[in-house]
Amino acid sequence: MSNLSHGLLATNNANIPVHTLAPELLSAVLGPFSTVELSRLLRVCRHWRNVITHDRTLWKVVDLEGRKNFREDALRTMLARSGTLEVELRGVHFEVADDSTSRVPYLEEGDVKVEKTPLERTLTLIASRMPRICVLELSIHDTRTTRVLGLSPFDPILMKPAPLLRSVSLVYSNTAGHVRVPVGLFQDAVVTPNLRTARFKGCFLSDHMARDSVFALLENLHVEGRASEWPLQLSALTPTLKTLHLSGGPGLTDSDRCNLAVRGRVNLVLHDYATSKHVMNQLLLIDVQRLRSVRASGVALGIILDRVEGTGTLSFAKDCRIELVLSEGPTCTFDRVTSAELLEAVSNSSSTREIFRTAKRVSVSADALDVFPSGSIDTQALFTRVEEVEITDLTDTSLLQRSGLLALILTNAPRVILRASEATELTWETCLRVFSVLGLRDKPRFPERLDLHNIELKQPRWVLENGDPDERWFFLRVRMYDAQDNLIRRRSLAG
Incomplete structure (x- = not known):
């Protein structure tokens, strides 16, 4: 059990009784605790209970953490503790079954006795607080089989004006399929003017939204799985959208399609797609070339690059991340790329290869060399x-010999820049091997200029074997810089 559970605060190797702390200091200590933790800490002592129940700022975030059996009266108490402050209501989970319709009498606010189901009681409570809810997270697991599925039981919340609402998450699950998002979600943008972020799972977006719907003001849209039953023009639904998040997740099949048509300057983020086939289905109606940016995992590398064209800069960064910045087109970023995914992208016969043919500049971190296939490669x-x-970020220039693809890039470039994170050396033998594409070529092909930062080029030893003069066939211009990028030496080597 922690010190706080015992009413002690550890500081400077000493335990101070928390009941001696001033209320404002105790509130600062308790600030990072969750709703559930605060509810438990109410039982520590009277002093704690008094501070926790009366500090409204501690209850600005009410997170039920997806609990199935939360009590309506407990939620009422939690929401009341925030007073009139705006509140984030997170992790609200509802289980809806065929037997969810039994009504029982209870005293509503104002001491009026009414008959409602437990679900209706909770929805009435939340609906009454909608004027000050700024974040709302709802999860609905619907197991009903005897009636038409839908979100109509939740209309008291979903059709209520929410003037402070900035972000909403609606997750629906039922084995029978998706439900439609209400056309009049939170009524309209006039009475719910601050909604900028929305997340939907298991929900179809409607293609009949009014022009002044809350979707007209969205800047961030998250959709997991299918977004629509039929092709849906996203620009008509969300004209101000900046970022679109599409997620795969478990249960996604090869036949599932997102059905969103996107052509504008939108940032696209793809999450949790297991196969390239899944990615392809999501992009069927999306004009990738016109997007502002794309971010995805390595599984999407070939599929996305197949849909863009133009020249640009390729960067292979730390954590196996590849970034492509096109001169005209989107910036494409791929996380967690494997050497197999890169090899497939550059080896197939599709237009994906064209990006690697036409790239003007390539930047590679030594920490990303695992992305490059080892050994030689026929590209x-x-x-x-x-x-x-x-x-x-080179620590050892011998790392340049790990990949034939990397050696090919170095060989084809007129200018090569090598930067070491600490003072190191480059041997002439390594130069010969790398710039002959790891020995596949009879003669090395050196760049017109080789810049070495914090790297010393070791003098070649003019020793010929078997009197073969071709072993001295080269011309290399070298500039060497110190760790502060000051030029310390120019050298031209020829033979």
Whole structure:
């Protein structure tokens, strides 16, 4: 059990009784605690209970953490403790079954006796607090089989004006399928003017939303699974949208389609897609070339690059992340890329290869070298137009010999920049091996200029084996810089 549970605050190796703390200091200590934790801490002592129940700021976030059996009267008490402050209501989970219709009498606010189901009582309570709820998270598990499925039981909340509401999450699950989001969600943008973020799972978006619906003001939209039963023009539904999040998740099949048509300058983020087939289905109606940016995992690498064109910069960064910045088109970022995914993207016969052919600049962190397939690689005319390659964070220049694809990039570039994180050296033998694409070529092909930062090029030893003069065929211009990027030496090597 923690010190706080015993009413002690550990500071400077000493335990101070918390009941001696001033209320404002105790509130600061309790601030990071969740709703459930605060409810437990009410039982520590009278002093704690008095501070916790009377400090309204501690109850600005009421998180039920998805509990199935929360009590309506307990929620009423929690919401009352925040006074008139705006409140975030999170983790509200409802179980709706065929036997959820039994009504029992109870005293409503104002001492009026009415008959309502437990679900109706809770919905009435939340609806009465909608004028000050700024974040709302609802999860509904519907197991009804004897009536038409839908969200109509939740109309007291979903059709209520919410003037402070900024973010809403609506998750619906039923084995029979999706439900439709109400056309009059929170009535309209006039009475719910602050809604900017919405998340939907198991819900179909309607294609009959009025122009002044709350969707007209959305800036961030999260959709998990299918978004619509039929193709839906996103620009007509959410004209001010900035970021669209699409999620796969468990249960997604190869035939599931998002059905969102997107053509505007939107930032697209793809989450949790297991296969490239799933990604392809989500992008069927999305014009990737016209997007502002795309962020996805490595499984989407080939699919997305197949849909963009133009020249740009390729960056291979830490944590196996690849970023493509096109001169005209979206910025594409791929997280957690594997060498197999990269190899598939550059080896297939589709237009994906064209991005790697036409990239003007390539930047690679040594921490991302695992992305490059090891050994030699037959890539045919890849990276033929690259003008500059930069390798950063090197700790050992022998790492340049780990991948034939990396060696190919270095060989095709007129300018190569190598940066070491600490003072290191580059041997002439490593140079020969890398710039002959790991020995696949008879003669090395050096860049027009090689810049070495915090790296010293070791002098070649002019020793010829078997008198073969071709072993001295080279011309290399080298500039060496210190750790502060000050030029310390120029050298031209020829043979």
